[in-house]
Amino acid sequence: MKKYTNINDIDNVSEIIQEAIQLKKDPFKFEALGKCKTLIMLFFNSSLRTRLSTEKAAKNLGMQAMVLNVTDAWNLEHEDGAVMNLDKAEHIKEAARVISQYGDIIAIRAFPTLTDKAKDESEHIINSFIKYATVPIVSMESATAHPLQALADAITIEELKTKKRPKVVLSWAPHPKALPQAVPNSFVTMMHELDVDFCVTHPKEYELNPEITKDTPIIYNQEKALKDADFVYVKNWSSYKNYGQVLSEDTNWMMTKEKLGKAKFMHCLPVRRNVVVKDVVLDSNQSAVIQEANNRTYSAQIVLKKILEDLK
Numbered sequence: 539m540k541k542y543t544n545i546n547d548i549d550n551v552s553e554i555i556q557e558a559i560q561l562k563k564d565p566f567k568f569e570a571l572g573k574c575k576t577l578i579m580l581f582f583n584s585s586l587r588t589r590l591s592t593e594k595a596a597k598n599l600g601m602q603a604m605v606l607n608v609t610d611a612w613n614l615e616h617e618d619g620a621v622m623n624l625d626k627a628e629h630i631k632e633a634a635r636v637i638s639q640y641g642d643i644i645a646i647r648a649f650p651t652l653t654d655k656a657k658d659e660s661e662h663i664i665n666s667f668i669k670y671a672t673v674p675i676v677s678m679e680s681a682t683a684h685p686l687q688a689l690a691d692a693i694t695i696e697e698l699k700t701k702k703r704p705k706v707v708l709s710w711a712p713h714p715k716a717l718p719q720a721v722p723n724s725f726v727t728m729m730h731e732l733d734v735d736f737c738v739t740h741p742k743e744y745e746l747n748p749e750i751t752k753d754t755p756i757i758y759n760q761e762k763a764l765k766d767a768d769f770v771y772v773k774n775w776s777s778y779k780n781y782g783q784v785l786s787e788d789t790n791w792m793m794t795k796e797k798l799g800k801a802k803f804m805h806c807l808p809v810r811r812n813v814v815v816k817d818v819v820l821d822s823n824q825s826a827v828i829q830e831a832n833n834r835t836y837s838a839q840i841v842l843k844k845i846l847e848d849l850k
């Protein structure tokens with residue numbers, strides 16, 4: 539694997555899921571692979587799970603890991619030909635090449651603005667690192683995608699499924715803040731790689747990017763969508779059409795025990811209790827969120843392993 543910024547960077551999704559499940563059973567098996575190699579993690583935004591699980595994944599492979607909160611470094615310019623006489627002290631052209639000398643893989647978290655759709659869709663931060671860095675790039679969540687999360691979610695579904703072709707529903711939830719579409723985008727893309735009966739449910743006006751959902755059934759009636767579900771992935775996202783806006787905080791879309799039925803509850807975390815989902819769901823044995831978070835380590839580890847094998 540040359541990079542991991544989108545799910546389509548994986549050659550064979552079923553194979554990588556099975557390999558990740560094997561790695562989980564014996565996480566230090568490939569400890570020699572990353573010896574004398576360094577992962578550099580650049581955070582433009584906050585994180586709990588991604589930061590710790592990706593570092594753990596690197597260390598399980600024998601790598602060293604270095605973290606830079608980019609807000610502590612120089613403000614980066616991304617425009618080609620910019621006259622840098624304002625607040626940007628360093629150009630990405632130098633920064634990416636300099637960082638590439640200190641690490642063998644660069645992992646980046648860079649959220650969207652949620653105000654400038656064109657800029658967000660250009661993925662200007664992660665793409666400028668892909669352009670100017672001289673080492674492989676891994677996305678730890680970009681403006682439009684969270685592929686490490688989606689891989690962890692797929693591993694979790696594979697571990698928990700009790701039938702060959704489970705029904706999986708992505709269900710929008712209310713939230714007081716405008717959140718990115720990265721997690722649902724990658725989840726939808728990942729579900730198309732799995733043998734699942736998949737649909738999305740959300741209020742009207744919360745359509746995701748139609749390019750991403752073009753082959754996905756969208757059911758506006760949540761109760762109908764949730765019928766006989768085996769897995770319910772609950773997530774808020776802000777409007778794509780009215781870009782970045784919170785159009786509804788309708789509490790009727792919150793996940794409850796009654797609506798969940800017998801399904802497993804999934805969420806990428808962090809989650810707002812009693813806004814997105816009722817306590818009783820999160821505290822029940824139907825909640826898969828802790829297992830999902832644990833699988834973040836193995837999704838990162840299998841991706842880093844594939845990239846390290848390609849570096850040789």
Ligand code: CP
Nearest residue numbers: 585586587588806807
């Ligand atoms: N799910 C996830 O990416 O968690 P963090 O934002 O805490 O890294």
